[in-house]
Amino acid sequence: MRTDAPWTGVLLAGGRSRRMGRDKAGLVWNGRTLLQHQSQLLMDAGAQRVVVSGDYPQAQGIPDAVSDQGPLGGLLAVSAVLEDGPLVVLPIDMPQVAPALLAALAQAPARCAHYRGHVLPLRLALDAALRAWLAQSPQLPPEQRSLRALHAACNGTILPLAPGDVRLLANCNTPDEWAALAS
Numbered sequence: 001m002r003t004d005a006p007w008t009g010v011l012l013a014g015g016r017s018r019r020m021g022r023d024k025a026g027l028v029w030n031g032r033t034l035l036q037h038q039s040q041l042l043m044d045a046g047a048q049r050v051v052v053s054g055d056y057p058q059a060q061g062i063p064d065a066v067s068d069q070g071p072l073g074g075l076l077a078v079s080a081v082l083e084d085g086p087l088v089v090l091p092i093d094m095p096q097v098a099p100a101l102l103a104a105l106a107q108a109p110a111r112c113a114h115y116r117g118h119v120l121p122l123r124l125a126l127d128a129a130l131r132a133w134l135a136q137s138p139q140l141p142p143e144q145r146s147l148r149a150l151h152a153a154c155n156g157t158i159l160p161l162a163p164g165d166v167r168l169l170a171n172c173n174t175p176d177e178w179a180a181l182a183s
């Protein structure tokens, strides 16, 4: 019998994709858009449900409450429609993450440090403390308005990876990175 605690997958899909020059959510990976592919990864990992952060009516996406605040603006808006509980936050531009990795992260027992600078995917406990931190985040100076600061302040969890698995976290921000990933 599966006894794992239920968790919600949050797909970060907002932002302007400036470096890519087109919406990353619409890029096609193995015959599906990244919006579809990343949502499926979270479902395959065992998410009870997936909530899309971003203005995507076709996926019941939650638009940012405060625009141009980066991922924190997305999490602030998403947190307003969710009850307390565990979240696994996945970016739109990281298509090679294995569902098993996300599943392990969802059930990870303890906080872990950054793995070689990666702060996503990230597990968070949505509770009063996280809500309060997100609520004040638009007032923070830009250098403190980051997922890294959130991770540090709210005990976010990053799963440590075996060195051979680091490639699973490859993301794509530019057309060249996308071409390299997709080749």
Ligand SMILES: Nc1nc2c(ncn2[C@@H]2O[C@H](COP(=O)(O)OP(=O)(O)OP(=O)(O)O)[C@@H](O)[C@H]2O)c(=O)[nH]1
Pocket (backbone or CB within 6 Å): 012, 013, 014, 015, 016, 017, 018, 019, 020, 024, 053, 054, 064, 067, 068, 069, 070, 071, 073, 074, 075, 090, 091, 092, 093, 173
């Ligand atoms: N909801 C929401 N998500 C964002 C926002 N900015 C970035 N993201 C998401 O956060 C993750 C990391 O985004 P970045 O690569 O840093 O930013 P980006 O907007 O996608 O791309 P650039 O404009 O080139 O920096 C991606 O999954 C984005 O979809 C935002 O303002 N709102």
